[in-house]
Amino acid sequence: MRREIPLFITAITGVVFIIAYFIPHPPFNQIQDLFQTWFQIIAAFAIILGVLNLMVVNGDKVYRRSKGWGYSVIIILSFLVMAGIGTFKLGSKASPLEEGTPFMYLFYNVYYPLTSTVFALLAFFVASASFRAFRARNKEAALLLTAAFFVMLGRVPIGDYLTSWIPLKWLHLSTIANWIMAYPNMAAQRAIMIGIALGIISTSLRLILGIERSYLGGD
């Protein structure tokens, strides 16, 4: 029964959703909204679960002085400070989300710069990844390098400046870059997307028909 009940719920829900897609008449047109509401309620309770898990796992690390326990102390303290200031509206009259409150001060001056810093790392990682990807080690890599050369140069003003003297417009770097993006790139993206759509349908059918049971344990 431990496996049969979840399989039954999955199958019934899946079939109802498929039917609802083709029936605009009530109550079928309200099913998606209804499930969305249920999902939001569950998600709200799941946040409590997430917070508890975060505290238990990190509290245990601190208690046991596990490797990197200092980071856990920072996590717990950061959480308690932000949650405390927000929940008890410390330093704010109405809402802690108003401008000028301690909560928003921490958000703008601690959280925001920290996330921006991690995001900014992307620039360096793009550089290192590009360096590896654009080495012409084989035919495919050489093709990638050539396409990247045209697209990158064609997307900046200097690309057009370099080739604007050519009377044939289709030889301008910006035209070549646009052509690469609009045709070979778009065609490849659409091919991948069609494959993804079929994959999603196939996975959904496997779950609805009860063929795929790995998420319940066993084959």
Added chain:
Amino acid sequence: MDTRFWTKEKCKWRRKVLPLTAFIILLALWGTIRAQSPVDTLPPSPPTEVTAFDTPNDAGKNITINWKLSTDDGAGRNIVKGYDILRSESQEGKFEVVGSVVAGISTFQDDKVKNRRNYFYKVRAKDHTSSDSPTVGPVQASGQWYHKGKTVVLIFVVIFTALVIYFVESAKKGKKLYVRPIPGMDAVDEAVGRATEMGRPILYILGLSTISDVATIASLTILGRVAKKVAEFQSKLLVPCYNPIVMTVAQEVVKNAYLDAGRPDSYDESNIWFLSSSQFAYAAGVNGIMLREKTATNFYLGMFYAESLILAETGNIAGSIQIAGTDAVTQLPFFITSCDYTLIGEEFYAASAYLSREPKLLGSIKAQDWGKAGLIALIILGGFFASFHFDTFINLFTVGH
């Protein structure tokens, strides 16, 4: 320099220019006054060919009204400012305005009606004065039990489901099915084995989406199979989660996999934990885990956004074997660049079935291949017919909303 306005030399040309300027200003003033003055007190011609009908393929309580624009809208005297839509429950009854549209628009949906009740409509062309179209009706609103615009989707779903069932049944009967090798999934055993030999943990990232995303569900099914191998190899699996619901499901999946492998004692719930629901805080946290724990193998399977390269490059720097799979088309190039193996789109969805090597699951992959073959044939046909402007064929595949 002489700065006086009326010097003898300057007077000569200013006498010519000033009257001309004054004339132009007067002309402009006259034009403005003329434009503002009412020149036409006649009402605009009324809208014609008004039709009112129950909005098709909807849940009901909605009537569509279409009309042909007044001849004074965009043409003729071009004086129409907009249209009022008037409704009454009887032909001779009191008509009330239920909506308005600007000039140039010739359709309106009245969503404030009740089902199965007679309504009559008129459309009024407005200027300073107005003129009404003839009354149309009665018309009733009702909900439909089938969306006719989605017939093509229904046909496709039926065909594809039939293909899946056919291949699954064939596989059950022992028919051998060839499935193209997926190098990324072939490397799972090697990756788990390597982690065991090195005595280092395996990191599994489920992506940054919620449980309602199919990519997350597909990733969870792969997690079940990977966790089983990890349990068999007696290695350590770390699953930091972005979403609390995904975390609880992942805990169940891994627990079941350990049970299935006969190693329930090795399961440690604290290895599947909630890290953060903030995108870059999560990325920073995972990067820290990779560098501190020196993970032997990293799996990135699910939905990813801008953090994909931050994670994959850090894993690359840490020297881990990396296997990625996603349906986020924009993130695929980053994974291809930084990971050892990347499951592109459909491969990601086929991975769980591929890992299981179970015939009935492989049957669904075979159906996927046949579905793709069918779509390729349709695309070629569509390209051919579109080249000759044979739109009927292309319109067959238009899905209504």
